[in-house]
Amino acid sequence: MTRKALLVATLGGALLMGCSPVQDLWSKASPPKTAPYAVSPSTASWTTPPAGYLKTGMNLDGALIVGPPPTPDSPRGKADQATFDATRKLVGTPAWDKAIADADLSGKHGFKSFSCAAGVTIGPEATPTLANLLLRMTDDAATLYQPAKAVFQRPRPPVGNTKPICVPREKWIETDGSYPSGHGLIGWSWALVISEVAPEHASAVLARGRAFGDSRVICGVHYQSDIEAGRYLGSAMVSRLHQDPAFLADLDKAKAEVAASRTNGAPKDCPAS
Template identity: 90%
Template sequence: MTRNALLPAALAGVLLAGCSPVQDLFSPPKAAPYATSPSTASWTKPPAGYLKTGMNLDGALIVGPPPAPDSPRGKADRATFETTRKLAGTPAWDHAIADADLSGAHGFKSFSCAAGVTIGPEATPTLANLLLRMTDDAATLYQPAKAVFQRPRPPVGNTRPICVPREPWIETDGSYPSGHGLIGWSWALVISEVAPAHASAVLARGREFGDSRVVCGVHYPSDIEAGRYLGSALVSRLHQDPAFLADLEKARAEVAASRAKGAPAGCGAS
């Protein structure tokens, strides 16, 4: 996903995954447009990250500025926000609500289904802790960039439906780059390493995790793209950290042991 023409294609995966048939994608909402999802769960404080001394990475420099509102790409971003508001109440909306949760529970389940192996504190404790520690490291990369650009989120200044409650952070937390886009993609890169036979499905899940934020209405597509750039940068930097590498090796063994116990439960159509 690199330019305007590719933005609809990048979003299509999550929309098609969440809605069927295709003509139902933009039907009127079938439920109350303001979904209930506890935002506090989305931002549960993770354990301390690996990179205590800093990453020596400048997130703002890596991603560059967001598109100007009146540029072709800025206008495409806004058009995508307006169009996807019609998804309120659809299965894609429900997926977006679930993907808003960064506390681990839903993310572990959804990545388990993609990886074909149970991931979580009981089955794979090292891997689960590793992923949560990565969310702490991610914040040290995307938060300074958000502060530099201070891009307002799509719902600021309007009352269009979004998939999370309109809490104060909607107004104060910058839109660019996306922390969820970063975390979803970085998790996918790491899980694909420890479950390489399912790498394509895992990476698709990581893409959908970011796309859900566009469906949710709290990010523009260019925010998600920038987050993925930073996710790749984060994983590259983590591969230079001895503690991370040691945990990654333990995680490989955990995944192998978890796989031997059978496929994860409850994956079905989700």
């Protein structure tokens, strides 16, 4: 699938109505465990990503691209709230554990899950250029989603309640806007790039990118519409990166790394498909 086709598929299908994969999960979930629920490590343990490619900015207006979030009393806003409430049932399930792993943007867990989807080991040892490229993209992403968050200032789902979430209740929960989702942006943009260097596994990689964003709904720190807006911005960012010579040079190197890494076989300890 070409990059243009991927962008069209993303932008055309992101807001289709009906049951989402997240809704399918919580509709089948078991009741929460009575034991204390697990959460991800504090954000203080996260590492700062290397500087992004687009140091002078992307010349993209994230707020204009995604438009405002749904209002709380709109049908979409009510659906967002209902999904947050219902997905609290996922505490203690495998989906909750996956959401904890997906909360980490430092690369360790994300690289493992995308490696399994791509059928090739991705990481600083096997594919150093690709790993660094993906981390640099997280820095670029912030220059796109953070200004949009500041414009809309949508409160996150756990604000004003004590329902379980998969991350510690730190100050950023109250101060960092919910819309659009940075994780939704990053997960989808990573998937677009990895599907380009491992095109024979594009469908599985893109599904992993979708699930990476959906984990934030399961985690309880984003609404579903936050994630979908993030995917719009992820597509826009990858399109802009493909106009940057340094990114394109690293992308070519990454393709060669992936080809070489593939000779070592598929990643170990991947879940059964």
